[in-house]
Amino acid sequence: MDLQKSSVTAAFLGWIIGIVSCALPMWMETILICSDRTLRKTLEGLWRMSLLEGNSEQAGCKLFDSTLPLSSGLLASRIFCVISIVLGVPGVLLAVMSSKHINCVEKTKTTVAMAAAVTLICAAVMMLVPVGWYVYTVVVSLKFPAPELGMKGLGKSFYLGCVSAGLLLTGGALKLPCKKPQQEILNFLGQCTIYMD
Template sequence: MMSKRMSGLVTAIVGWVATIIICALPMWRVTTCSSSTTMAPQSYSDGLWVTCSYDGTGQCRSYSSLLEITPDLQVARVMVVTSLITAFASLLISVVGRDFGSCMGGVDKNRYTAVSGALFFTAGVLILVPIAWTTSNIINNFYTPMSAEAVSRELGAAIYIGWIAVLLLLSGGIILSRLGTQSQQDSYAKNYRGVKTCGPTGYPMKDYV
């Protein structure tokens, strides 16, 4: 039981670390522009907080206005940050909650495991929405031919790491939730055992049936 709980917790923590990476990595969408006036194609990448140019300078700058950010990345900002907070709260509940539950009489420590798993699962869903939305937009607008230049869009490294984070968070959340639920059911079964009915002589009644 303890080994399964640790494996679920480690899986979810790795997913949380991957979520931190995609939040900071400025490579959600990579765009390449090929123009007839320039010899080499120009490329740049967009992240949640900055956009980077790879035309020889390799500089990154913050967005000057929300109008520069596409709607999918605007939603991704909110949902990724919310997922990070949710996963961190789940981690605190899983680690600190069991120690706190052991100090409180009548509090089932397995409930903290179930709640922690549910929060990790929620964090995975919060990441899944923007990752899937951005992936769909990039695939649907992969190549846009224009008169002066052709623009191609590709999935950035953050998208691939994001799918891994979703898988890890959902898997860890499911493992912890199932362990917490099963442990609670087992404890209830142990607490409510059948009581033998005894006759006046003190022997079980089943002996006289």
Template sequence: MDFVYVVEMVEVVGIALGVIGLILTIVICALPTWIETTFIAGNVVTTKVVLNGLWMCCLTLGTGQTRCEMDNSMCFFPDLWNYWGHVLEPAKAMILTAIILGVLGVMFSMVGAKCTDCIKDKTSQAKLIIIAGILFILAGILILIPVSMVARSIIRYSSERIKAVLGASLYFGWVAAALLLIGGVTLCITVGPTVSDRDILTETYSIS
């Protein structure tokens, strides 16, 4: 099998992982499902559930009605925001930065990918792919940090009246971070050999 073809396929896999990771990051940024809090009265679990996200909090009642506030600081339960705010506020900045880095990574990878053939110079292609890989890795780290911080705060939270559990966005966040990290490393690996080394290997395979 042609060595260059194999590298191209691995490159496509790395880009695909980065794109999926970016999409998941945008999803967790928008959804108010980072923290799920249930209010308890005595030994009876009430039907009031509060969902907190980076930008809004929602209150779901037993009747099925859901009300949301776009400003977390104006949440229905200010005491909750006083506790969760110190981890959710920094998470906003890191997740937004991760999205920007992810978008740039996708753009660089698309332009530098061998399959798109946007750039003829192989050295320039390799540089763009390396930059894209590094951007994916940085984005993955910037997702992993806030998601883990929020999860740690939830696990350490203790109250007889309030039960807090990990929201779905945290699990999606870990998946997004893993995909971006793996995608970034994959892209960097595809540029492992130098251009001249690849040419030599290609000629060797062609001769054999």
């Protein structure tokens, strides 16, 4: 697989995974041990919360109540996640248009490739904002624990957001219109061997 196909594939997969991570209510997990020794697990996402009671794994999912004031970090995470998904659309389309197999923009392929790279890298940076905010929230809750609020941890959507940002960044970096450095880097990585003791 050449660099053109790799960059388009990475960008497309990063965009799809970004959509999934934004939609799933699994950014942060809160586990609370109730007075009757039952576990109460709450999964918090950007748009809704799920409540899992005990070991039954029966979820009750609800949207965030609009009457309660949402934190500014959650609102910013929503905005940046949506901006990342919206930026992913032209980024992936420009990446496809600038590949060597498409002949519709033959004279301006370098300009289109540069636009695709910048758009995909911007989308990756936008996806890193919600990821960073949730890491900050969990670290602060671990540093200053409040047992009555439960123990917080990172959920599956957080990791999907990290993978999405990484793939979008990879797709954008591979689209940068350079003459030889990309192939030289790949050749160097192919020659490297990791020795395990």
